[in-house]
Amino acid sequence: MNATTINSNNLSWSARLHEGSVAWLRLITYFGMALGAAALAIWGMDAYSENGYLPQLLSLHGATWVIGGGIAGMLFGALTRQKQAQYARVVTGLVPWCDGIIMMVALMAVYTLFEPEAALINYEDQSNFFSGRVVMAMNVLFMFSGICYIAYLFAPERFIARMATMSAWAATYAGGSALLLRWYESYLIMGGDIGHAPVSNLYEVFILLFCIISAMYLAFERRYNAHGMGAFVMVLVAAGVFFSLWLDSIGQADIKPLVPALQSYWMKIHVPLNFVGYGAFAVACAAGMAWLTRARIEKTNPQSRMLNTFPTLDQIDQLAYKAVAVGFPAFTLATILGAAWAAEAWGGYWSWDPKETWALIVWLFYGAYLHVRISHGWNGRTLAWWAVVGFFVTLFCFVGVNMYLSGLHSYGRLV
């Protein structure tokens, strides 16, 4: 991105926010704030308590930690400004994600105005919470987006692609902000006794997963102009939406108290990071499906107009690899941090519990993928299938283990 340093004078102000030293400064400040919030959990409280964390974070005490971290970050950023050229790609890649999270927090703050009065809130019937409505909006938007993406395959109009992309963005923001709102809502019931981060049951992590898949895909879409792949991604997401609607219908969507083993700051690190991995593997799976579809169309009907909507086979192949390259380290780190949590909660870092073991299987599966890809230079059809099958292995690790196998991870059990 050195080109931007040459002609930065004629950049618009919004572009300047996302480039160069301004972006660098902002990114490092965000990092500082996040570290401040983490430090609050570890050192800033007498003892970590799950239902004490958010109130602490929002109090003056918490603000000093977060703002202090932000200021420290900003200073560090200012001192290391000349480094920004070196990391320009990373910075311009990461800053929008942080901005997105800030946007979600702002949205959530607006939603709180629509919450029912305290007298109407109760634990037994949580249907009047506003987050339910936002989630419903998210569901509708994701399905609409899926329909648009599919329509785009058959009628490649720019307008349809824009609708699809925009509704996917809207759905992502709705999902993320709804989750944050649930965090806030968990403090409204039972006198704030059961407040906890919204990553504690299958329903919540499903919403998280949709948002991660969608956001990751949209980032790829922007870079590779890969609208044709959206149909495959959104079909996966829409299937998930139906599953989460079913979960809701059997009463699994309620905010429930956390069992003691889950009351730990590890939960907030381990779970979302795992879902970065799962989400990336889902995108890789969609890319694999897109590859196979395109290859088939090329063979049977090389004149098809549909081909114009797809990126080339090479690009899709690259994209699948990119997704795995994001997902694999995230998943590795998540598994390691899971082991660290287990060492603190269960007395051992590895117990061959089914969830752990399946995480290992998933990891080995994608490890083998990287081997054959990087060292043997395989690509194309085999790896497209590999990515598709890999996601089913991942799905089993994620949902199947909860449904069919028992073990220490039994918090995620269905019904």
Add this chain to the structure above:
Amino acid sequence: MTIIQSIKSFMIRLASMPLAIVILSVLALASVIGTVLLQNQSETDYLTQFGPVWYWVFQSLGLFDMYHSWWFLGLLGFLMLSLTLCLWRNVPRMLKEMRAKKVTMADHAWARLPHQDAFVIQSEDLDGSVEKLKKLLPAWSWRTQQDMPGGMVSMRGDKGAYHKAGYILVHSALLVILVGGWMSVQLGFRGNMSVPEGEVGNEITFLKDTDVQRKTMPFSVRCNSFNLEFFSTGAPKEFRSNLTIIDDGKEVLTSDIIVNEPLYYKGVRIYQASFGDGGSSLGLKLFRLDGSQVVDHAAVNVYQTYTDPKTGVSLEIQDFKAYNVQNMANPGEPKKFRDLGPAVDFVLRGPGLKPVKVRSFMNPFMQDDQNQGMFMMISLTGDNKDFEPLFIGPDFSNAKEWALFHAFNRYAQEEAGEKEAYLKAFKRALNEIYGEDRPADMQDMGLRMLQTTQMLADFPWPFIPVLDDYDQVFYTGLQLAEDPGMDVVWLGSAILVGGLCIMLYVSHRRMWVELSLRDGGISVRVAGMANRNPLAFTQAFNQDLMLLKESFAHQTQEKV
């Protein structure tokens, strides 16, 4: 072929990637078996599940404790061997590659590079141009070679030259993690210790194969107190033990532990793992059903058996709980959580009696503020799943109702045969016990008395045991673990993640520049390549090239 040669070729095969993939796949498949087949269950469970033949097959394959079976460990050992050989084979080559930075390049090599360009600088200041170029592209680490024939200057820039280190780090990290795991298994231990409140323990038990093994710790742990907190739904909120470590007869440290916050002492971690009744002392009232109206008192501790001296009936006390929160809503209704109060579980046995498991509650059952009388649950199989509610009717904890019951029975016998005998008997009993001061729910009480009399007429037990008072004592279930391999595993993990990031995100980019004086200007040719992500490199290379051309612009002229 000599033996040395064949060993060598065997080792090379061991270090090869296809073998690595085979090992990874076999490990993955084996792990699947281990998750589908429940591990470390009891022998009888397996026998009933699989029958003797399959049991024998699975048993001899070690499938019931698969992750510790010889072949699984062998597989892991094989993996370690393969990793070691692969590192040993590849690392020297890679290190050499990382260090080798030949600045110049032969013409045929230039021709093969994917990205090239050339331009001319209108200047004769060769050294100045070289310096300027270095300043323009500071992110590259540059080497220059000047003493070239024809006054040519060769430059080479590298970015991410440490890419290959990623491979080395990732694979050595796996080795480190496996070694750490092996140390954990060989040198560590993990066992359980139950310490009742106020008592001291220093022995842990753990399962080795199928036997229980014991180990004495070098220090003792006293449980000062154990506390439970509940959410209002009845779900547990916190388990907290206050422990004192006693080492060498001295109290060295007192601390609370909860789940997720273990205590660390002399390399041993002490976890809150479980809890249970530590032998609470209970008082039970025995309401005699022999008509004598006698109420006896039995004092007993949990895990002990009380034998009634009068009848020989025994109560084997199994558990006590001070809270019994239950969802009282019918299926489909919104949940309604209620605490039914303290309850004791015991097995009742006696001459001529069928043994049953009983959960007897201290308080009468209240429904919508109405006293529904004494309440217990009975399980004929002895399994908690099969508990069925049993309503006795009156609330005998109220002495007047107990008296009323006897008066009613007495009068009912006197009036037997009369018209409306029971009604008369009930009225007389009421007069005797309550006088003018009639209870408000007289009607219901009458019905209950009638029911109870009929029910108790063929009640098999000689008395009704009801929990009367308690002094609760918990035991805390601790897990003690020492794991000298753990830090090694963390070290390996950190290296793994770092190495992965280098391997996946750092691409080794190389750029070559040659500057030579020609026709009063400097002729420049540039070429570059990257070992991964060619798309991004093309972009970056073109940007760098544009920057060079623009910066030298007032001196530049496109070469034709």
